[in-house]
Amino acid sequence: MTNPPPGRPFEDPDEQERRAVTRRAFLRGAALFTGTAAALGGGLELLTRRPGAAPAPSAAPPLVAAPRALGPYDTAEPLTPYAQATTYNNYYEFGLGKADPARLAGGLRTQPWTVLIDGEVRAPLQVDLDRLRSWFTPEDRIYRMRCVEGWSMVMPWQGFPLAALLRRAEPTGHARYVQFTALHDPQQFPGQRGDVLAWPYVEGLRLDEALHPLTLLAVGLNGRALPNQNGAPLRLVVPWKYGFKSIKAVVRITLTRTQPPTTWSLAAPQEYGFYANVNPAVPHPRWSQATEQRIGEWGRQPTLPFNGYAREVADLYRGMDLRVFF
Amino acid sequence: MVVGGLVPLVGLLLDARTGALGANPVQRALLQTGLLALALLLLSLACTPLRTLSGWTWPARVRRALGLLAFAYAALHFLIYLFDHGLTPGVVLEDVLERPFITVGFVALVLLIPLAVTSTPRMVRRLGFVRWQRLHRAVYAAAALGALHYWWGVKKDHTGPLVAALALAALLVARWVRAPRRRS
Numbered sequence: 001m002t003n004p005p006p007g008r009p010f011e012d013p014d015e016q017e018r019r020a021v022t023r024r025a026f027l028r029g030a031a032l033f034t035g036t037a038a039a040l041g042g043g044l045e046l047l048t049r050r051p052g053a054a055p056a057p058s059a060a061p062p063l064v065a066a067p068r069a070l071g072p073y074d075t076a077e078p079l080t081p082y083a084q085a086t087t088y089n090n091y092y093e094f095g096l097g098k099a100d101p102a103r104l105a106g107g108l109r110t111q112p113w114t115v116l117i118d119g120e121v122r123a124p125l126q127v128d129l130d131r132l133r134s135w136f137t138p139e140d141r142i143y144r145m146r147c148v149e150g151w152s153m154v155m156p157w158q159g160f161p162l163a164a165l166l167r168r169a170e171p172t173g174h175a176r177y178v179q180f181t182a183l184h185d186p187q188q189f190p191g192q193r194g195d196v197l198a199w200p201y202v203e204g205l206r207l208d209e210a211l212h213p214l215t216l217l218a219v220g221l222n223g224r225a226l227p228n229q230n231g232a233p234l235r236l237v238v239p240w241k242y243g244f245k246s247i248k249a250v251v252r253i254t255l256t257r258t259q260p261p262t263t264w265s266l267a268a269p270q271e272y273g274f275y276a277n278v279n280p281a282v283p284h285p286r287w288s289q290a291t292e293q294r295i296g297e298w299g300r301q302p303t304l305p306f307n308g309y310a311r312e313v314a315d316l317y318r319g320m321d322l323r324v325f326f
Numbered sequence: 327m328v329v330g331g332l333v334p335l336v337g338l339l340l341d342a343r344t345g346a347l348g349a350n351p352v353q354r355a356l357l358q359t360g361l362l363a364l365a366l367l368l369l370s371l372a373c374t375p376l377r378t379l380s381g382w383t384w385p386a387r388v389r390r391a392l393g394l395l396a397f398a399y400a401a402l403h404f405l406i407y408l409f410d411h412g413l414t415p416g417v418v419l420e421d422v423l424e425r426p427f428i429t430v431g432f433v434a435l436v437l438l439i440p441l442a443v444t445s446t447p448r449m450v451r452r453l454g455f456v457r458w459q460r461l462h463r464a465v466y467a468a469a470a471l472g473a474l475h476y477w478w479g480v481k482k483d484h485t486g487p488l489v490a491a492l493a494l495a496a497l498l499v500a501r502w503v504r505a506p507r508r509r510s
Contacts, residue, residue, distance in 0.1 A: 037334075041334045044361065087349060088348060286427035286479070293353070299412060
């Protein structure tokens with residue numbers, strides 16, 4: 001540890017650079033330049049693949065007639081461009097990358113599709129999605145969507161309140177929670193061939209949250225059938241909670257007496273709670289939740305309590321410490 | 327070589343202009359610069375073991391350039407994070423002080439600053455090789471903290487961070503095994 005060991009001369013690149021540029025040095029420099037550029041550029045490209053091309057717009061017929069006045073729950077904020085809302089998705093059933101769902105969701109068969117509603121209900125039912133949709137008239141809802149990772153979008157959903165469907169099944173007096181289960185099919189979901197999460201994806205709401213008029217079962221986006229990568233053919237949308245609560249590709253809705261397990265709180269209970277209400281005052285262990293990156297815009301904006309829906313839903317949590325029940 | 331090492335940056339800027347960075351360009355730029363910083367740091371650490379094992383001399387000549395490139399990308403990574411948080415010192419300070427994920431990344435960057443500053447031959451002479459070498463051992467701490475920062479930054483699928491951690495462990499073992507014998 002005293003002197004540089006013998007036979008290990010201390011290198012001095014500056015000295016070399018100061019020397020006149022010989023042909024040999026030039027060639028070596030060019031080779032180093034090309035090699036470094038190719039290695040770093042190529043390596044980076046391989047390590048963080050480019051997002052895939054934007055998918056073709058849905059050929060499905062419009063679900064609703066065009067322009068309309070804003071409804072009571074709609075935000076007037078500008079919509080996130082459709083191309084971004086359909087290519088920047090967290091949907092681990094298709095892969096961990098944000099662009100994976102748009103690239104790989106083409107293989108998902110959304111027809112036929114049946115939904116089972118069971119558990120603490122007097123009238124359990126198993127219904128084909130087309131039939132289920134004929135029971136309700138789709139409504140438009142322009143909601144903010146806030147991901148727990150700190151980004152957000154404004155999405156124009158079409159769907160019907162979950163309450164309408166639950167009432168058809170007639171919850172018993174014992175029903176206190178609602179458990180949702182997504183499709184489990186590794187054939188169609190390449191991401192399910194690994195065990196990054198405990199498949200199938202499950203989520204849950206308290207019954208009063210599930211019955212809240214803001215809680216939507218969505219079947220469309222931008223006036224068209226829901227793209228597969230956005231949760232086709234049927235997904236939950238709970239706009240005052242972080243996005244991971246809004247389970248995609250729902251096949252089963254079970255009313256329960258006790259709080260159901262939820263996929264992300266099973267995976268990392270200290271980071272993702274059952275409630276997952278958007279709350280700028282409760283940071284994620286690894287990052288602040290005070291601000292958010294609105295996709296398609298520059299800079300961050302403040303995150304609102306309950307994602308801006310405090311007036312509608314704050315009452316649901318009166319008396320609860322939302323730092324404990326995060 | 328340093329110029330070559332900055333080529334990914336040009337790619338990043340071009341992508342930003344054409345929108346190829348995707349829906350969340352800031353996030354993507356953060357990820358890419360962070361990854362480059364850690365990869366370059368590990369490469370710079372690989373130089374000495376590689377030279378000893380192979381007998382080649384060129385790894386020693388590129389070591390400093392790799393280290394400086396790593397520092398440049400780490401600094402850029404931090405600058406993007408600063409801009410992403412609107413340059414609000416309060417928010418950043420809270421992040422650095424209260425969230426270990428940010429703390430370790432920040433400490434890793436701070437550790438690299440004196441190493442970058444003392445990277446010239448003149449500084450080696452001024453400090454004396456022994457002191458200089460002792461100081462530059464901080465690079466291991468920086469790399470370890472960088473790898474931990476990467477690990478904590480990933481929500482699921484720790485393949486990338488695991489590869490980085492294993493590479494670092496292998497490099498440390500390579501040195502440790504070699505150190506007492508001091509073959510060259």
